[in-house]
Structures are given as structure tokens and as C-alpha cells.
Amino acid sequence: MRATRWLAATAALAACCGVLAGCGTASGTDSQTITLYSGQHEQTANALVNAFEKKTGITVNIRSDDEDTLADQIVTEGSHSPADVFYTENSPPLESLQAKGLLAKVDSSTLSQTPAKYSSPGGDWVGVSARVSVLIYNPSLISVSQLPTHVSQLAEAKYKGKLALAPQETDFQPIVTAYDRAYGKSATLSWLKAINANASGHVYPDNETIADEVNRGAVAFGIVNQYYWYRMRAEVGAGHVHSDITHFAAGDPGYVVDVSGAAVLKSSTHQEAAQKFLAFLVSEQGQSIIADPSKSISFEYPIASGVTTQAPETPFNQLRPYPMTIADLGTGATAIALMRQAGLL
Secondary structure (H helix, E strand, O other): OOOOOOOOOHHHHHHHHHHHHOOOOOOOOOOOEEEEEEOOOHHHHHHHHHHHHHHHOOEEEEEEOOHHHHHHHHHHHHHHOOOOEEEOOOOHHHHHHHHOOOEOOOOHHHHOOOOHHHOOOOOOOEEEEEEEEEEEEOOOOOOHHHOOOOHHHHHOHHHOOOEEEOOOOHHHHHHHHHHHHHHOHHHHHHHHHHHHHHOOOOEOOOHHHHHHHHHOOOOOEEEEEHHHHHHHHHHHOHHHOOOEEEOOOOOOOOOOEEEEEEEEEOOOOOHHHHHHHHHHHOOHHHHHHHHOHHHHOOOOEEOOOOOOOOOOOOOHHHOOOOOOOHHHHOOOHHHHHHHHHOOOO
């Protein structure tokens, strides 16, 4: 999601922290209220929350914004944060809060539902779903044979004016991290400057805009996560889709799997109810909501409880991404610094 700043709300949130922190103090979890800071797409979060409330009787107040904005808000609020649970699209904001000691340990029974490689190495957050980076392109403007097969090729002069980017999206950070891991900081900075020049006039605020602009023929191609294309197709109808998607070459640094995850805040006064929400996200019921586009319009890959996607997309076990661990992705700080140096942020 976009990396815009939520400065106007800071004072208001801080003022109401004390009030919200006292909510839901009834004994047991069936009459409690928890606060969810959600950086996930609202349709997905709402579908999951509605099912959880119906199942448990626990009320969930959702505050939705960009995940990096919410992570910064949690840091600002510190031990007075009203948030009980933080739910993100990508792992770096969770890793950042973990490094600051702001997350509680996730129940081992919950962690066991997701393959360990998709959750926090320290056990402080659990992986919920995944997406993969793709090229979205308009065949009337560029053929699939003309597209780059390696992310490094985006810097080539022949793509000037044809490339669309959304560098403010936190989804773009893992690609930069992968490039840095593969080629080093100097090469990454040069690459970022070159693609910034190539995307001149087509640097957009988010992946939804890239998908729309490519689909309507305003620009030839761009980089998004796969689910943006599938969501767009579901929303506008297959007859109005004039674009397609394809992957980079297997193992290329541009071919990256991102993990969406959730954590309980160490400062939460509703630890039991918050842990129940995490357990629900990775349960068979929760994962089935993610797996079924008719329920959540998610088109993300479920990664827990053995559930597989029902969407007509490349099966998760057939993806061949760049080999990179959650620990390798880290907090995203290096990627952000490099993008700022290159003028992309």
C-alpha cells in the first residue's frame, strides 16, 4: 500500500489512546472489544473480522491505513497504543516493530499452522497469506516477447516512457531488497536511478493505478503483485480487461514472494482475545476466506492450515521466486534509503 504519511491523525489518536485502552475489560473474551490496526485491503480485513466476530463474540474495531503509517503510529504511541493487533500486507513493518521490542510472542499452536519460513524467525508474528510480483502489460502496446525477463533490464533505454512504477508502495521494497542482495548497493542505486528515468511521467501512487493505467493503454507495462490484476478483473469484468500478466525468469530478483502477517502488540491489555484473532487468521476457516475470491476479493495465496487458493492463478507451489528468507527481507530500511537516494521517494 502507499507510503503516504498520516500526520493529521496523530494528535487525535494520541488523545483517545487512554479511552480506547480501557475498552473490553469484561471477564472472558466473548464480551471483549479489540482494536485492529490493519494495513491490509479493507475487503479482506472486513471479511475476516466479520467471520471472527460471528465465531467468537469478540468485537473488532478496525483502523485501516497504510501499513508503514500504522507502524510509525504504533512506535509513536508506545506502551499507550490502543492497538491490540497489527495486520500488514508485507513483513518489513512487522520486522521493524519486532526489532523495537513492541510485539508479543505468538502462541506456538498458532505459529504451527503456517510453514516456519513464512513467519517471524523470532516467533513475534505469524504469516497469513502471500503474493508474488509480476509484470502487468498491455499487448496492444508491447508484446510479451518484448518484455524484460530480468528485472535488471528495466534500466535499459528502450523501456524509457514504457515503464510504470509505484515506488511509494511497500510492495516495491522487497524487489529493491532482493536486487541489493543480488548485486550490491552501488549497482542497486544505479539501477534505481535508471528506472526512475525510464518511468518518468508514469510514477504512480499505488499498484491499483498502475493496473488501471496499463489496462486502459496509458502506459505499456509495470510491476505489481499478481493479485492487483485479478482484483481488477473481478471488479471491471473480463470483457473490460485489455492487459495480461507474466513473471520474470525463475529465480530473478524481480520475482519475489511477499508475506502478509499479523502480530499482537506487547502493550495490548487484551492478550487472550488478540491471540484468538491471530489463531483465526491462520485457521482453516480464516484461510478459506482468503482462498475464496467470492468471500474476500483477496486473490492472495493462503499459506496456512493446508488451504490452497480457489482463484484461477498460478498455484503457489509452482512459483519459482528469488530465494530470499523473511530475515533477508528485514525491515526494508536499506531499500527505503536507496530509493530516497535515487529520487524515487
